[in-house]
Amino acid sequence: MDRTDARNAIPSPMALLLRVSLLQAWRKLGAIRSQSRLLSFVIFGFMVGYVVLSFLLFYNGLQFVGRFPGLGEVLTERLLFLMFACLFVMLLFSNLVIGYTNLFRNRESTFLLTSPVSFQTIYRWKFMETCALASWAFLFLVAPLLAAYGLHQHAPWHFYVMTVGLVSVFIILPTSLGAFFAINLARFMDRRSFQVAMIGLALVVLAAAAIYMKPEIVQEDIEDTRVLGLMDRLLVRTRFAHYPLLPSFWLSSGVVHWLEGAVATATFFFLVMLSYSLFFGFLSFTSLGAMFYEATSVARSRGGVFGQWEWFKRRDSRRRSLPDSGGVAESFLNWLFWLPSDVRALLVKDIRVFWRDTTQWGQTLMLFGLLGVYILNLRHFSNQMVNPFWIHLVSYLNLGACSLNLATLTTRFVYPQFSLEGKRIWIIGMAPLGIVRVIRTKFWLAALSALVVTIGLMALSCRMLNLPADRTVFFSGVVSVMTFTLTGLAVGLGALYPNFKEDNPSRIVSGFGGTLCLVLSFVYIVFSVVTLALGAAWWKAQEASGNPEAPYMLLFLSVSAALLWLPMKLGMAKARSTEL
Amino acid sequence: MIELIHLVKKFGDLVAVNDISIEIPAGEFFCVLGPNAAGKTTTIKMLTGLIKPTSGAAKVCGIDVQKDPLEARKRMAYVPDFPFLYDKLTPWEFIRFTGQLFQMPDAEIRSRSEELIARFHLDEYLRKPIEGLSHGTRQRIAISAALLHRPDVFVIDEPMVGLDPQHARVVKDILRERADEGMTVFLSTHQLSIAEEMANRIGIINRGAFAGVGTLDELRSQSGSDGKLENCFLSLTAEAAEEPETAPIA
Numbered sequence: 153m154d155r156t157d158a159r160n161a162i163p164s165p166m167a168l169l170l171r172v173s174l175l176q177a178w179r180k181l182g183a184i185r186s187q188s189r190l191l192s193f194v195i196f197g198f199m200v201g202y203v204v205l206s207f208l209l210f211y212n213g214l215q216f217v218g219r220f221p222g223l224g225e226v227l228t229e230r231l232l233f234l235m236f237a238c239l240f241v242m243l244l245f246s247n248l249v250i251g252y253t254n255l256f257r258n259r260e261s262t263f264l265l266t267s268p269v270s271f272q273t274i275y276r277w278k279f280m281e282t283c284a285l286a287s288w289a290f291l292f293l294v295a296p297l298l299a300a301y302g303l304h305q306h307a308p309w310h311f312y313v314m315t316v317g318l319v320s321v322f323i324i325l326p327t328s329l330g331a332f333f334a335i336n337l338a339r340f341m342d343r344r345s346f347q348v349a350m351i352g353l354a355l356v357v358l359a360a361a362a363i364y365m366k367p368e369i370v371q372e373d374i375e376d377t378r379v380l381g382l383m384d385r386l387l388v389r390t391r392f393a394h395y396p397l398l399p400s401f402w403l404s405s406g407v408v409h410w411l412e413g414a415v416a417t418a419t420f421f422f423l424v425m426l427s428y429s430l431f432f433g434f435l436s437f438t439s440l441g442a443m444f445y446e447a448t449s450v451a452r453s454r455g456g457v458f459g460q461w462e463w464f465k466r467r468d469s470r471r472r473s474l475p476d477s478g479g480v481a482e483s484f485l486n487w488l489f490w491l492p493s494d495v496r497a498l499l500v501k502d503i504r505v506f507w508r509d510t511t512q513w514g515q516t517l518m519l520f521g522l523l524g525v526y527i528l529n530l531r532h533f534s535n536q537m538v539n540p541f542w543i544h545l546v547s548y549l550n551l552g553a554c555s556l557n558l559a560t561l562t563t564r565f566v567y568p569q570f571s572l573e574g575k576r577i578w579i580i581g582m583a584p585l586g587i588v589r590v591i592r593t594k595f596w597l598a599a600l601s602a603l604v605v606t607i608g609l610m611a612l613s614c615r616m617l618n619l620p621a622d623r624t625v626f627f628s629g630v631v632s633v634m635t636f637t638l639t640g641l642a643v644g645l646g647a648l649y650p651n652f653k654e655d656n657p658s659r660i661v662s663g664f665g666g667t668l669c670l671v672l673s674f675v676y677i678v679f680s681v682v683t684l685a686l687g688a689a690w691w692k693a694q695e696a697s698g699n700p701e702a703p704y705m706l707l708f709l710s711v712s713a714a715l716l717w718l719p720m721k722l723g724m725a726k727a728r729s730t731e732l
Numbered sequence: 733m734i735e736l737i738h739l740v741k742k743f744g745d746l747v748a749v750n751d752i753s754i755e756i757p758a759g760e761f762f763c764v765l766g767p768n769a770a771g772k773t774t775t776i777k778m779l780t781g782l783i784k785p786t787s788g789a790a791k792v793c794g795i796d797v798q799k800d801p802l803e804a805r806k807r808m809a810y811v812p813d814f815p816f817l818y819d820k821l822t823p824w825e826f827i828r829f830t831g832q833l834f835q836m837p838d839a840e841i842r843s844r845s846e847e848l849i850a851r852f853h854l855d856e857y858l859r860k861p862i863e864g865l866s867h868g869t870r871q872r873i874a875i876s877a878a879l880l881h882r883p884d885v886f887v888i889d890e891p892m893v894g895l896d897p898q899h900a901r902v903v904k905d906i907l908r909e910r911a912d913e914g915m916t917v918f919l920s921t922h923q924l925s926i927a928e929e930m931a932n933r934i935g936i937i938n939r940g941a942f943a944g945v946g947t948l949d950e951l952r953s954q955s956g957s958d959g960k961l962e963n964c965f966l967s968l969t970a971e972a973a974e975e976p977e978t979a980p981i982a
Contacts, residue, residue, distance in 0.1 A: 162835050172829055176820040179861070263816040266780045267833050268806040445801075449784040452777070453743055 165269040169277045191664040194671055203296050210300035218304065223383055232301060233393035233404040239290060240326060240400035247286040247330025248337075249350070254282045255331070255444060256338050256451045265448065272441025275331075279436060283327040294319060298407070307411050314410050314418070321425045322403045328432035335440060338447040351514045358521060364389070399425065479504075494585045498593050502569075512565050519557045520605055526553075527613045543617050544688065550613040551627060552681040554606055555634050559673035562642035566598045567669050568660040570646040570727070587727045591647050595720065599639040606631045630708075634680060637712040638673055644719025645669045647727045676715055683708050733758045733916055734779065734885055738788035741774050741940075748774040750940035751788070756918065756933075758884065761911045763927035764920045765961075766937035767969055772920045773889065775937065779918065780810045780887055792885050806834065809883035813890040815874035819863035823854055823873045826862060827880060834881035841880065848876040851902055867894035875903060879910070886910065887918045892926065904930055928961045936968050943968040 163171070184192055217231060218224040255261060255278050264274045298315050301307075341349060394401060402425045410418035481503040485496045506512050527550065570591065573580060580590050610631045614624040649665025660666060687704025734756040741749040749771045756762045766772050777783045779790045781797040781804065790797045795804045817826055827849075831841035849855055852872040857865060862873065871894050878886070886907070892900045908930060911917050921927060927934050928948065935945045944954045948961060955967040 162832055162837065165833060168829060168832050172818055172821065172825075175825070176818060179820040259816040260818075262782065262812075265782055266805060266808075266810040267830075268802055268835070269833060270802055446784075449782075452783045453741065453786075 165267075165273050166277060169264075169273075173281070188664050191667055194667055198667075198671065202292075206293075207296035207300050210297050211304060214300055214304040226387070227383075228301075228304075229408055230387060230390055230393065232408065233401065234390055235297060236294075236400035236404045237393040237398060239293065240398065240403075243286065243290050243323070243326040244330055246289070247282060247326045248333050250286045251278075251282040251327070251330045251334035252337065254278050254285070255334060256448060261448070265445075270441065271445040272438070275441040275444040276437055278444075279327065279331055279440075282331065283323060286327065286330070287323040290323065291319065301407070302411070305411050311411055314422075315407055318403055318406045318422055318425065321422065321429050322399060324429040324433050325399045325425070328429075328436045331436055331440065335443050335447045338451045339443075342451070351517065354518060355521065358525060361525075399428065402428075481507075494583065495589065495593050498580065498585065498590060499597055502594065502597055506565075515564070516561055516605075519560060520609065523553060523557055523609060524612070527609060527616055543619070545685075547613060547617055547619060547623070547627065548681055548685045548688075550617075551610065551631060551634075551684075552677060554609050554613070554631060555638065555677045555680070556674070558602055558606055558635060559638050559670070559677060562598070562602070562638050563666060563670045563673060564661060565657070566594075566639060566642040567646040567666055568651075568657040569594050569598075569643070570723075571651045571654065571660045572657060573652075581730075587730070588724045591643060591720075591724055591727055595639060595643040598643065599636050602635050602639060603632060606635045630680075630684060633709065633712045634677070637676065637716045640716035640720050641672055641676070642669055644716075644721070644723035645672075647723030648719060650726075650730065672715070676711070679711065680708055683711075733760075733793060734762075734918060735791040735794075736775070736779065736788070737791070739775065739778055739785050739790060740787045741771075741778060741783070742786045747940050749778070749785075752937075752940075752942060753788075754935065754942070754945060756916055758916055759911055759914045760932045761907065761917045761930050762919070763931035763934045764918065764937060765922070765924065765927055765934060765965060766943075770937045770969075771940040772937055774940075776810075776887055776889055776918070776920055780808065781805065807884040808887065809878035809881070809885070810887045811871075811874050811878045811889065811891065813893055815871065817862045817870055817873060819861065821862055822857075822859050823862060823865075823876075824849075824858040826873060827877045830877040831880050836881055844880055844882070845876065848879060848906075851906065852876050852899065868896060868899065871895055872899055875906075879906065882910075883915065885916045885918065889920045890922070891919060892921070892923060924961045924965060934961070936965055938969045 214228055214231070217227045220227055255275070258278070261274060261278060264277075265271075298319075299312070302311050302315075392398075393404070402421045406418045406421035406425065409415075409421065479500075481500045482496075485491070485499055485503075488496065491499075573590075581587055607628050610627045611624055614627055619627075645665045645668060649663065649668075651660045651663055651665075654660045661670075683704050684701075687701040687708075734754075736752050736754050739749055739752040740747070752771075752775060764772050764775070774783070778785045779792075779797065781790075781801050784798060792804045793807045795807070797804045818829070821829070824845075827845050828838075828841055831845070836844075849858065852875070854869070854872060854876065857869055857873075862870060865873070871891075875888070875891065878888075888907075891903055891907075895903065904926070907917050907919075911932075919926070919930070931948075933945065933947055934951060936943045936951070944951050944964065946954060948964075951961070951964040951968070952958060955964040957963040957967045
């Protein structure tokens with residue numbers, strides 16, 4: 153082929169797709185120049201802050217564990233194996249969800265399916281895209297961990313090069329498995345039943361983990377040897393991370409052996425991983441294309457799985473023949489007779505949208521469910537703790553954890569609420585209800601719903617830690633204030649920075665307002681927990697006279713009120729002047 | 733040419749398309765009409781190979797869409813009602829990308845797109861990102877890109893959504909010209925005036941089957957109504973609606 157032919161050669165579909173994707177990514181990167189500098193600075197600062205903080209956390213954690221007499225090395229190694237085992241499961245789950253969405257709920261896939269591009273090529277393209285999308289967060293998580301581990305163990309420079317190779321080969325396995333599961337799930341389950349099954353599975357795994365990892369009460373008669381006994385049990389319980397067929401085991405073994413200078417053994421594990429990655433990657437690249445088309449066709453052609461059951465058929469038929477009675481939400485809200493009917497209608501609409509969006513209640517359930525399991529297990533912890541310092545410390549940390557969970561949810565789901573009215577904004581915007589009352593209603597609904605969960609969790613935390621009633625009242629009051637503030641912040645900023653063009657909530661959240669909401673919420677939580685902890689006397693050697701908590705509480709309440717009032721005021725002012 | 737041979741599509745218990753058969757020769761402008769949920773889009777999806785038929789076959793230029801999808805798709809173009817475009821690309825980049833997907837040499841892409849760009853008045857948008865363009869402009873870009881490789885069969889769903897009268901005229905003119913040159917057009921719409929003006933034959937789908945197929949005169953005689961297509965349409969779809977329901981199948 154001469155040079156002219158080479159220039160005129162038509163690139164393969166895969167090369168074309170890659171080129172277009174890179175061009176799009178480059179343009180997105182270029183768009184950063186035109187976005188707010190403050191936003192760029194905040195995002196960059198957050199990323200750097202995360203890397204530095206997590207590195208310090210891992211490094212200090214490893215130092216702490218490494219100092220454990222006699223068992224330091226063993227515990228450090230087990231920690232590494234455990235981390236990679238957990239990350240492998242998370243990566244597999246992430247690949248499954250992203251792969252499913254990318255293959256079957258993606259408009260580009262539909263476009264390509266009508267182009268002269270083979271199913272195999274479309275599948276390969278989506279496979280690579282899924283791998284990149286699902287793995288970047290994993291790389292972001294393991295980079296500081298591996299750097300901290302290397303520094304802690306005084307690793308040579310080539311350790312860091314080797315880990316890059318090991319991790320690169322490793323991420324192909326969860327992507328291959330995730331894609332395989334995603335295709336088969338699409339063939340046999342519809343989206344709704346898939347989501348329900350995933351949440352069900354996650355809850356079962358969570359419950360099984362909670363039972364398996366349940367702490368045991370140590371008997372007094374073996375107190376002398378209880379540390380060694382505990383360590384022994386800990387090592388036995390976490391032995392699953394050393395299961396030789398787990399890909400995370402090969403990765404961890406490769407890392408550990410390379411660090412110890414056992415190059416041959418490390419290379420062996422690298423080759424094991426490479427052979428599996430090549431085998432499953434090859435199978436995926438050569439055979440799943442046809443299956444992908446089958447699954448796509450099935451996924452687009454199917455009535456709901458639940459619709460095949462007689463009970464659901466009868467229910468659907470009843471729904472067709474009878475007028476809508478209003479449902480549970482409406483019946484419940486009818487009791488709140490003092491609320492105007494239009495406000496009740498808006499509340500019913502928002503409750504229905506939340507309930508029918510599996511992502512929203514699924515993630516809420518997962519986040520608070522995890523926290524609930526952890527808090528329930530605190531009873532074993534408090535039984536063994538005699539020092540009130542730790543009890544109090546944990547109670548404040550629980551306040552922080554509960555608020556952070558709430559902040560994640562308010563930023564993810566409450567912040568985009570106003571924007572999500574999107575093209576429908578004219579309906580409520582033109583209604584006699586008025587846009588300001590819409591915002592207020594959204595605020596009260598979100599705050600009061602969240603309050604049920606946050607107060608419940610804090611009261612449970614206090615109960616599990618055997619704290620006195622006055623501390624339960626104190627923490628319940630504090631978490632209530634924080635709930636109102638975090639909700640107000642999300643609702644207010646959501647109205648202040650609306651994005652009516654987007655239908656995708658995650659894109660709305662990734663804008664300036666969403667990032668600001670996340671950062672402000674995070675800073676507010678850290679500030680509140682630290683301020684309140686500083687005000688409490690439990691950590692001081694001697695109790696101060698008078699009421700030492702008062703000024704700290706005043707400061708906390710003032711900041712909370714300001715962060716609630718200001719964004720809400722600005723948001724409502726902006727909404728009033730918004731041209732619908 | 734297009735051949736739909738005893739096409740059936742079931743979604744669970746529901747029969748969305750119930751034994752549709754038709755042959756549309758090369759150069760024919762065929763319009764599909766029908767009430768909402770009649771089965772038009774499902775038929776298009778089977779014709780373009782997006783979904784598999786439960787039974788029956790769809791052929792494009794004699795090639796079975798399921799048996800040899802790649803060859804069938806090379807001869808076909810499909811523009812949905814809300815087409816997918818890469819938002820960060822410019823219209824020119826997207827048109828060129830589509831041409832390359834169809835293995836067209838650069839010189840050919842350039843020469844063919846010049847005419848389409850001029851007729852659709854896309855010149856001023858060529859270097860602007862697609863994300864900032866209106867729905868109508870995006871629709872013009874999608875149609876230009878789809879026509880670029882001179883397909884033998886052109887399938888289009890609601891082509892006039894978002895288009896101003898001037899560009900709606902351009903679309904009609906181009907499709908008519910291409911049909912005269914031998915391209916088969918399969919157009920699905922709710923706008924009866926387009927079918928009345930453009931189609932050689934019209935198919936009215938109701939409840940997953942053809943309630944009537946033919947020229948306007950033939951439809952008049954089939955429906956027993958005079959005058960406008962609207963009367964034929966209402967008459968044929970009303971007749972079918974009164975008949976006992978065929979779907980769902982157990």
